[in-house]
Amino acid sequence: MGLCAAALAAALAGAVPAQARGDAKTPHWELKDSGTDVRLRGLSAVSRDTAWVAGSKGTVLRTTDGGTHWRNVSPPGAADLEFRDIEAFDARRAVVLAIGEGEASRVLHTDDGGATWTESFRNTDAKAFYDCITFLDRRHGLAMSDPVDGRFRILSTSDGGRSWKVLPADGMPAAQDGEAGFAASGQCLVASGPRDVWLATGGGARARVLHSRDRGLTWTAADTPIPAGDPARGVFAVAFRDRTHGLAVGGDYRADQASPQAAATTPDGGRTWTPAAHPPPAYRSGVTWLPHSRSVALAVGPTGTDLTTDGGRTWRTLDTGSYDTVDCTPDLGCWASGEKGRVARLER
Template identity: 50%
Template sequence: MRRPRPLTLALACAAALASSVVVAGPAGAGGHPDRSHTPRFSTTVLDPDQSFRGLDAVDSRTAWVTGGSISGGTGGVWRTTDGGRHWQDVSPPQTEGLNFRDVEARGTREATVLAIGEGEASRIYRTTDGGRSWTETFRNTEPTAFYNCLAFFPGGRHGLAVSDPVDGRFRIAATDDGGRSWRVLPSRGMPDSTGEANFSASGDCLTVSGHDAWFGSGGERSRVFHSTDRGRTWTATDSRIPPGEAAGVFALAFRTPRQGIAVGGDFSAPTDGVDAVGSTRDGRTWRGAGDLQHLGEDVAWLPGTRSGVLVVGESGDVGGVSASLDAGRSWTRLSSTGFHTLDCTPDGSCWAAGGKGRVARASLR
């Protein structure tokens, strides 16, 4: 089989993730059949009581997902090392009632997971042996704080976690030892954030690229916050995504420290994707991009392309998968089946996870 071109690979991943069948038909550039490439899409239900919103795909074989119980039980952590054929429940012990919304992995053995919630419900756990044992490395002690997302800079030593505002300013916790310990940073470098909040919709409300970090907000204002000094100081810019009580920026992704996409919407109107995408070409200023036909809970740059982007969203019975090949200026809705969270890897695989314990992987074979 000849090696697929990057654009063909990107379209195949997008079409495969949008498919509602286990094995998708072949697709080539422009959507025309190309029988030399066969995208395969497999969906697995790990636990129908779980809503998966945390996902980190290491490569085409290894991925970690985290979730929360739909019925009010315990959330969990799962890991695969064989491309999704088998998944292992590696949840931390004695974490009844916690809701795991984010995971950052550094391979098959090392991962950091975030449990969300007010007060002590916000916790961070770390494993270095593939989930056989876990260490609690952070527990929030501020009753009004609510941590939503975490991310690590390249190399894995420095990382940040973001909380809803405390006393009118978003709160940042930081690590400089790979997640072994965390400290809350002073708030004097954070702009006034009164009336704003994060959305822990997909684990990607905070993201990094190079030495820069960004997170999104919603509520009274819908903004993108940007730091160039590992979270000590921040600037805030209008995201161009409309704000609202349940509306704003849900996720961000950067192909480079300058080229980024922000997606969001309104959970109270999940079929309305108008103005649900913002884009930046300098990493600082944002402009409106093309409209979606569904809310955008997560976004990823398609591997092997300069301008291919995939967006997923899911809210109850409303959802969708959409793709853009022009960096978000225009979108094609590929499916009405949605996911909460999404990740694509440099080796050409895209992973997704969502409600009712569903996980999926798409690639070329």
């Protein structure tokens, strides 16, 4: 059933963990049968009815009936590609990113619901490795690569993903030794509004968030309190509800390693970051704001889903199922996806 924003926020605020739930009306993830067992780290929610997911073995799936049925719309000949991010504009138009070294990094787009796909970018630089893609509107989008010659590389489109160009590197701060992005949830590069973009990093001495106010031409970098100093640690995902208020989540993706200070907040567009007073209990790879709310957000990872109702200062576990990424739509369609073909929609 549909919910207004205030009602859903109030219901989430009073929610208890799924394993203790006795009230069927408490908001909870409802698993949908995706028909696949591949890991689905790419997710783009269009509405409560329509969503796209993408993952391993060149897999792209689409639903237009709320997850009851999923259509396999994978590009032909893509079985060797690793899709980690997808951005959809509606039920017909989507852009998907394949990651990897050299030519494994590619961008494909469809205008007919996945019936046909066109490759619009193939990386030819052996030093580049693309991680995430984002769109500021239906025409302008960016993709990011791990550092090449000491700086993160940015790819830009102004025609909805049909063509791409590498932006000049002179507006990008120098990368730290070992610094990179994490292609874990499609949320290491995000946008809010027509010009603002943020890029999340890890692997270096400090976990940082880079911010551009001009569609990727120039960037500033800010340290976050999320631990780094290891290739497995850093900021894995960011989310901004407007151009100033943001959330960052991450930690250490290794299951046998603790992830203290796995979340942080910013009130000033990413210039400064404050650790959550009570962060999620473990590594989190995806985060999203609840639409129309100034204080409610969800974070997901392999060990569960956490909820904040105070803008990211405190988090508590809502569900213990495994998800890699999460996305919500203006009509309050919240979706999550992850390992073994898991896809779910938030229900009440």
